[in-house]
Amino acid sequence: MADHLLHITDLHVSVAGNEIIRGLDLTVNRGSVHALMGPNGSGKSTLSLALMGHPKYTITKGDIKFKGQSIVELSPDERARLGMFLGFQYPSAVPGVSVANFLRNALMAHHKGSSPLTPAKFKQLLDNGIRKLKMDPAVLARYVNDGFSGGEKKRLEILQALVLEPDLEILDETDSGLDIDALRIIAEGIEAQRTGERAILLITHYQRILNYLKPDVVHVMVRGKIVREGGPELAAELEAKGYDPLIKELVEA
Amino acid sequence: MATNIERAPDVDRAAIEQLVKSEPDWLGDLRRAAFTRYEELPQPDATTPGWRRLSLEGIDLRAPRPAPTVFTTQVSAADRERGLVVCSLADAARSHEGDVRQALSIEHKGKSVGRYAAIAEAAWQDGVFVYAPAHFVAQEPVRIELSSGTYPRVMVLAGEGAQLTVAETHREQDPVSAGVVDLLCGGGAVVRYLHVQDCARTAAAFSHQRAMLERDARLITLNFGIGGRFARTDVEVELRGPGAESDMLGLVFAEDRQQFDYRTLQGHRSPNTRSDLLFKAALDDQSHASYTGVIVIDRGAQRSDAYQANRNLLLKEGARADTEPMLEIEADDVRCTHGATVGPVDEEQLFYARSRGLEADAAARLIVEGFFAEVFEKFGNPAVTDSLRSAVAPHLGRVGAV
Numbered sequence: 001m002a003d004h005l006l007h008i009t010d011l012h013v014s015v016a017g018n019e020i021i022r023g024l025d026l027t028v029n030r031g032s033v034h035a036l037m038g039p040n041g042s043g044k045s046t047l048s049l050a051l052m053g054h055p056k057y058t059i060t061k062g063d064i065k066f067k068g069q070s071i072v073e074l075s076p077d078e079r080a081r082l083g084m085f086l087g088f089q090y091p092s093a094v095p096g097v098s099v100a101n102f103l104r105n106a107l108m109a110h111h112k113g114s115s116p117l118t119p120a121k122f123k124q125l126l127d128n129g130i131r132k133l134k135m136d137p138a139v140l141a142r143y144v145n146d147g148f149s150g151g152e153k154k155r156l157e158i159l160q161a162l163v164l165e166p167d168l169e170i171l172d173e174t175d176s177g178l179d180i181d182a183l184r185i186i187a188e189g190i191e192a193q194r195t196g197e198r199a200i201l202l203i204t205h206y207q208r209i210l211n212y213l214k215p216d217v218v219h220v221m222v223r224g225k226i227v228r229e230g231g232p233e234l235a236a237e238l239e240a241k242g243y244d245p246l247i248k249e250l251v252e253a
Numbered sequence: 254m255a256t257n258i259e260r261a262p263d264v265d266r267a268a269i270e271q272l273v274k275s276e277p278d279w280l281g282d283l284r285r286a287a288f289t290r291y292e293e294l295p296q297p298d299a300t301t302p303g304w305r306r307l308s309l310e311g312i313d314l315r316a317p318r319p320a321p322t323v324f325t326t327q328v329s330a331a332d333r334e335r336g337l338v339v340c341s342l343a344d345a346a347r348s349h350e351g352d353v354r355q356a357l358s359i360e361h362k363g364k365s366v367g368r369y370a371a372i373a374e375a376a377w378q379d380g381v382f383v384y385a386p387a388h389f390v391a392q393e394p395v396r397i398e399l400s401s402g403t404y405p406r407v408m409v410l411a412g413e414g415a416q417l418t419v420a421e422t423h424r425e426q427d428p429v430s431a432g433v434v435d436l437l438c439g440g441g442a443v444v445r446y447l448h449v450q451d452c453a454r455t456a457a458a459f460s461h462q463r464a465m466l467e468r469d470a471r472l473i474t475l476n477f478g479i480g481g482r483f484a485r486t487d488v489e490v491e492l493r494g495p496g497a498e499s500d501m502l503g504l505v506f507a508e509d510r511q512q513f514d515y516r517t518l519q520g521h522r523s524p525n526t527r528s529d530l531l532f533k534a535a536l537d538d539q540s541h542a543s544y545t546g547v548i549v550i551d552r553g554a555q556r557s558d559a560y561q562a563n564r565n566l567l568l569k570e571g572a573r574a575d576t577e578p579m580l581e582i583e584a585d586d587v588r589c590t591h592g593a594t595v596g597p598v599d600e601e602q603l604f605y606a607r608s609r610g611l612e613a614d615a616a617a618r619l620i621v622e623g624f625f626a627e628v629f630e631k632f633g634n635p636a637v638t639d640s641l642r643s644a645v646a647p648h649l650g651r652v653g654a655v
Binding site for chain 1: 599600601602604605606607609610611612613614615619620622623624625626627630635
């Protein structure tokens with residue numbers, strides 16, 4: 001039990017009255033990479049937004065424990081400060097707020113309103129992240145996600161994780177819409193964060209990114225539930241056969 | 254409660270005649286004509302066209318007798334030495350009589366001189382005259398602060414190719430004030446003009462600003478409204494010369510029961526002219542912003558480009574904004590777009606910022622700051638806009654969870 005960073009039991013989530021997650025159980029261990037795979041519409045993004053506390057996603061039943069504490073009543077910012085991070089599939093633009101300013105504010109929020117770093121150290125931290133992710137240094141002065149390409153947005157999500165150093169990183173389709181070079185850079189960026197106790201929950205439709213980032217555990221989600229769990233070989237199997245046999249199996253069962 | 258200022262008696266013709274006594278005839282004629290216009294225009298109330306969206310209850314709009322104008326200016330000594338003139342407008346009416354007379358006599362095509370602009374033209378006592386000779390490039394912004402004066406008048410004349418920034422702040426305590434600003438930009442001149450309205454919270458503040466741009470001139474204006482109980486601002490830009498360009502920016506932060514009424518004119522009179530307008534308001538409590546924007550493109554102003562956007566952020570349920578664009582386009586080869594939005598802080602933006610650890614109020618503040626920052630940056634002179642950011646900061650502290 002001590003290894004359970006995230007422990008979800010019998011979770012039901014509704015959006016605008018429609019139940020999308022229907023009795024989901026999932027456990028993420030400290031220090032490991034979990035891949036959550038599934039066909040489109042299986043509820044993967046709903047799960048990620050519900051985990052982070054999006055106000056439009058209502059938990060109607062079940063529980064989410066993070067670090068042994070139930071978080072379903074916590075606000076999104078409380079969850080973030082507790083060590084959760086969501087890399088959004090479609091991150092919002094925040095016009096007029098520069099990337100550097102946004103990150104400074106976020107880091108301060110994680111440290112009771114004061115910066116844990118001197119301005120010089122903070123700059124160094126950002127510069128290192130930018131180099132690692134092969135981003136244009138000019139990005140720091142640009143407005144958050146405003147006019148960013150898909151690939152730039154995904155990199156900025158990873159940069160934010162580098163700065164905030166969460167205990168759990170939920171990455172929602174961080175690999176989608178990227179060309180092969182960008183995918184490799186992002187995968188390396190994620191790999192670099194695979195340290196110590198940190199866990200990564202990688203939500204993906206494709207097996208592609210798993211060529212660069214070996215998961216410890218693979219979960220397969222269909223229609224709002226986890227239907228299979230296994231090791232990296234499960235991802236390879238899905239890649240070879242697709243989701244259809246799995247869905248068929250479920251329908252017959 | 255604000256201190257109870259004794260109300261001055263209403264302005265009358267005798268008050269104008271008092272001013273005319275010691276002035277050149279041409280100026281007296283202009284004042285008398287303006288006073289006649291003032292008398293012809295009714296005092297607005299809730300039934301007056303163009304005023305119906307406003308709630309004027311409890312606001313005394315009677316125009317008082319003029320009080321002496323009190324102002325300070327700040328100019329770099331080096332700029333003065335190199336020929337920049339900044340002085341009292343009353344003095345300039347004598348020392349630069351020709352320039353002042355010419356500027357005051359310009360017929361503004363789109364002139365919609367309302368009652369308060371008319372009385373300001375009739376009853377101004379003093380104000381500031383700024384004159385940049387041809388090809389003069391100012392090193393420092395000219396700063397003007399008006400602390401009193403019922404009808405202050407400001408005139409900025411930029412000669413051909415001149416470049417300067419003028420930052421004007423109104424911190425008037427008078428219950429009613431009406432100012433007129435004339436901006437004349439010679440061929441190829443580049444002028445930045447900032448108008449800050451930070452009057453007493455009990456005051457009704459009127460400002461009528463009009464600009465005339467000659468060939469290839471560029472004017473960037475920013476109206477920043479934070480004070481007053483009721484503020485009405487008219488900004489009219491005439492692109493008279495071909496290739497002239499205007500960027501009109503506006504920013505309001507309103508709270509309590511403040512009301513801001515903005516009217517703008519983008520007048521394209523020549524070909525290849527460009528105008529871009531961005532007016533934004535963040536409205537807290539029970540405040541109200543009203544925006545009316547007119548774009549006029551004359552038949553001869555082909556290949557003109559006009560853009561207009563009005564964005565309103567409602568921070569509380571009781572806040573209100575209305576917006577009305579009006580287009581009068583007679584040329585056929587032009588580009589003209591406009592857009593307006595009214596709504597609360599975007600829920601997805603808020604969630605995004607909160608998912609990074611920011612509490613709801615801190616996230617809202619950051620988003621509102623960003624909403625403002627875009628306008629400050631467009632103005633392109635941080636030396637004068639950075640202080641505005643800090644002027645907003647204490648008010649943003651009140652922006653709570655939305």
